[in-house]
Amino acid sequence: MQKVCRTTRLTLWVTLVLMTGSGFFGCAGKISDINIFSDAQEVQLGKQFSRQIEQEVKIYSDPIVTAYIAQLGRHLANHSQRKNITYHFKTVNTEVVNAFAIPGGYLYVNIGLIRAAENESELAGVIGHEIGHVVGKHGVKQMTRQLGLAAVAQLALGENQSELKQIVAGLAANGVLMKYGRDAEREADRYAVQEMYDAGIDPEGMATFFEKLLKLQKGKPSKLEQIFSTHPPTTERIAAVRSQIAKLPRKSNLKKDSRRFHKIKKRLPPPSKTPKGKQ
Numbered sequence: 001m002q003k004v005c006r007t008t009r010l011t012l013w014v015t016l017v018l019m020t021g022s023g024f025f026g027c028a029g030k031i032s033d034i035n036i037f038s039d040a041q042e043v044q045l046g047k048q049f050s051r052q053i054e055q056e057v058k059i060y061s062d063p064i065v066t067a068y069i070a071q072l073g074r075h076l077a078n079h080s081q082r083k084n085i086t087y088h089f090k091t092v093n094t095e096v097v098n099a100f101a102i103p104g105g106y107l108y109v110n111i112g113l114i115r116a117a118e119n120e121s122e123l124a125g126v127i128g129h130e131i132g133h134v135v136g137k138h139g140v141k142q143m144t145r146q147l148g149l150a151a152v153a154q155l156a157l158g159e160n161q162s163e164l165k166q167i168v169a170g171l172a173a174n175g176v177l178m179k180y181g182r183d184a185e186r187e188a189d190r191y192a193v194q195e196m197y198d199a200g201i202d203p204e205g206m207a208t209f210f211e212k213l214l215k216l217q218k219g220k221p222s223k224l225e226q227i228f229s230t231h232p233p234t235t236e237r238i239a240a241v242r243s244q245i246a247k248l249p250r251k252s253n254l255k256k257d258s259r260r261f262h263k264i265k266k267r268l269p270p271p272s273k274t275p276k277g278k279q
C-alpha cells in the first residue's frame with residue numbers, strides 16, 4: 001500500500017478496489033447485480049470520469065439553459081430512490097439526440113435532445129431515465145462485471161496495477177459504462193416513471209418521447225442513427241412504461257409542460273446541419 005500511494009494517479013483506482021471490503025462477498029443475486037463500489041468510491045469515480053468526458057465533449061455553457069436543466073434534473077432526483085448523492089447536470093453542445101449518465105450522479109443532456117422534446121414532460125422523461133441509471137447503480141455494476149473477479153483480486157494483491165489502471169480508464173473512454181443492457185434499461189424506465197409521478201410531472205411524456213424517437217429512428221436512420229444508440233427505445237419498452245403508468249393511482253395536476261421549457265428551446269443556438277460526435 002505504501003508503494004502504491006506514492007504513485008498519484010494510480011492511487012484512486014487502487015484505493016477504489018482495495019476499499020471494497022465485504023460488499024462484494026456480501027452480495028447476492030445475479031452477477032449483473034454485483035457492485036463492488038461504495039457510494040463514496042462511486043462518486044469519486046464519477047468525478048474522474050466527468051473530467052475525462054468534459055475534455056472530449058463540448059459543454060454548452062449558457063447559464064439560463066444550464067440552470068433550467070439542473071433545476072429540472074434536481075427536482076426529479078429529489079424524488080428518486082437515491083437522494084444521498086449530489087447530482088450534477090450539464091448540457092452538451094451537439095445535435096445528437098441523446099443523454100447519458102455516468103456513475104456518481106453526473107448527467108449530460110444534449111442540445112439535440114432538448115430540441116427534439118416537444119414539451120417539458122418529454123425532456124423530464126429522458127432525464128428521469130438517466131437518473132434511473134444512477135439509482136440502479138448500473139454504471140458501477142457494469143464496471144464490476146467488466147473488471148471481473150480475477151482483475152479485482154489481482155489488483156487487491158498488488159499485481160499488474162498499471163495494466164488494470166489502463167483497463168479501467170479504457171472502460172470509461174469506450175463508453176462501456178453507458179451500455180447497460182436490456183434489464184438495466186427497463187429498470188431505469190421504471191425508476192423514471194415513479195420519479196416523474198412523485199415529482200408531479202406527467203410520466204406519459206416519457207412514452208410519447210420514446211415513440212417520437214422510434215419514429216425518427218425508423219424514418220431517417222442515417223441521419224439519426226445515433227439516437228439513443230446505447231439504449232434504443234423499443235415498442236416493448238413503451239408498452240411497459242404505459243402499463244406501469246396505468247397502475248399508478250390517479251393524480252390530478254400532473255405537469256405536462258411549462259412556458260419556461262419553450263423559452264429555453266428558443267434560447268438554444270441554431271441547429272447545425274449534421275449531428276457530430278458520439279455524444
Ligand SMILES: [Zn+2]
Pocket residue numbers: 129133185188230231
Ligand atoms: Zn438508458
